[in-house]
Amino acid sequence: MSNEILKLHYDIATGDYLKAGEASSNIKKALMQLGVDNKIIRRVCVASYEAEINIVIHSLGGYMDMNIYEDRIEIVAADVGPGISDVALAMTVGYSTATQGAREMGFGAGMGLPNIKNNCDELTVDSSAGGSTTITMKIYFK
Ligand SMILES: Nc1ncnc2c1ncn2[C@@H]1O[C@H](COP(=O)(O)OP(=O)(O)OP(=O)(O)O)[C@@H](O)[C@H]1O
Numbered sequence: 391m392s393n394e395i396l397k398l399h400y401d402i403a404t405g406d407y408l409k410a411g412e413a414s415s416n417i418k419k420a421l422m423q424l425g426v427d428n429k430i431i432r433r434v435c436v437a438s439y440e441a442e443i444n445i446v447i448h449s450l451g452g453y454m455d456m457n458i459y460e461d462r463i464e465i466v467a468a469d470v471g472p473g474i475s476d477v478a479l480a481m482t483v484g485y486s487t488a489t490q491g492a493r494e495m496g497f498g499a500g501m502g503l504p505n506i507k508n509n510c511d512e513l514t515v516d517s518s519a520g521g522s523t524t525i526t527m528k529i530y531f532k
């Protein structure tokens with residue numbers, strides 16, 4: 391099924407800790423207004439928040455799109471670099487290259503990507519060193 395019900399788009403700036411989390415919080419509001427099941431909302435929130443923060447603290451900037459279809463919610467978090475050289479390693483619990491500054495803000499436990507994986511039915515991380523990163527997350531209504 392591919393009938394699109396709602397599409398939201400948010401630009402995400404690099405290093406903007408003040409606005410970090412805003413896109414995922416807007417996504418949460420929209421899902422609540424639509425009456426989406428709370429369990430689904432929670433999973434979408436965790437996944438979108440972690441992906442959003444990763445763009446803020448690790449990337450040069452990007453965007454997050456959320457699409458609701460009849461059978462699923464799809465979130466695409468994409469940025470313009472610098473990319474991830476070893477995606478399998480980045481997916482490991484506890485692995486982090488977060489800067490001292492990001493750690494002082496409470497980030498850098500190396501839990502974001504593993505959390506995203508745990509909360510999605512389908513996840514693809516498309517990235518390479520020096521390139522862009524595109525994370526596609528799918529959560530089905532079931
Ligand atoms: N969008 C991205 N661009 C470049 N590198 C990324 C991106 N997202 C994740 N990474 C790399 O993958 C690593 C693991 O990400 P993950 O979200 O699991 O942990 P973290 O962001 O370092 O810490 P936490 O999410 O627990 O605050 C990051 O430290 C970084 O090296």
Ligand SMILES: [Mg+2]
Pocket residue numbers: 440443444498501502503
């Ligand atoms: Mg993270």
